[in-house]
Amino acid sequence: MRAARFQPRLHLFVCANERGPASSLGPGCGSRGREVFEALKRETGRRGLAASVWVTETKCLGVCPPEGCALSISHGGGVFESVTAADARTLMDRIEGTHPR
Numbered sequence: 001m002r003a004a005r006f007q008p009r010l011h012l013f014v015c016a017n018e019r020g021p022a023s024s025l026g027p028g029c030g031s032r033g034r035e036v037f038e039a040l041k042r043e044t045g046r047r048g049l050a051a052s053v054w055v056t057e058t059k060c061l062g063v064c065p066p067e068g069c070a071l072s073i074s075h076g077g078g079v080f081e082s083v084t085a086a087d088a089r090t091l092m093d094r095i096e097g098t099h100p101r
């Protein structure tokens with residue numbers, strides 16, 4: 001094993017997990033997470049951060065909010081719930097404030 005040649009400054013994991021209608025755990029973040037993923041990809045691109053702040057769709061992060069989605073930020077950036085696409089700009093402002101280039 002060795003460290004990868006390319007490493008992000010930060011890595012955002014956005015839950016877009018889908019569960020079937022019979023699941024007792026609810027439907028999952030699903031399409032709400034995909035909307036957040038797309039909004040964050042647009043925002044990182046707009047800010048010229050696509051190479052340094054990676055955004056990845058993932059499965060369940062264990063939070064399962066009833067609205068929005070769950071999001072985890074690498075390097076101890078925390079786990080957030082009820083994130084919506086409208087939060088993308090605020091989230092990136094926060095990231096740039098706490099993890100300057």
Ligand code: FES
Nearest residue numbers: 015029060061064
């Ligand atoms: S389904 Fe998204 S955190 Fe569990």
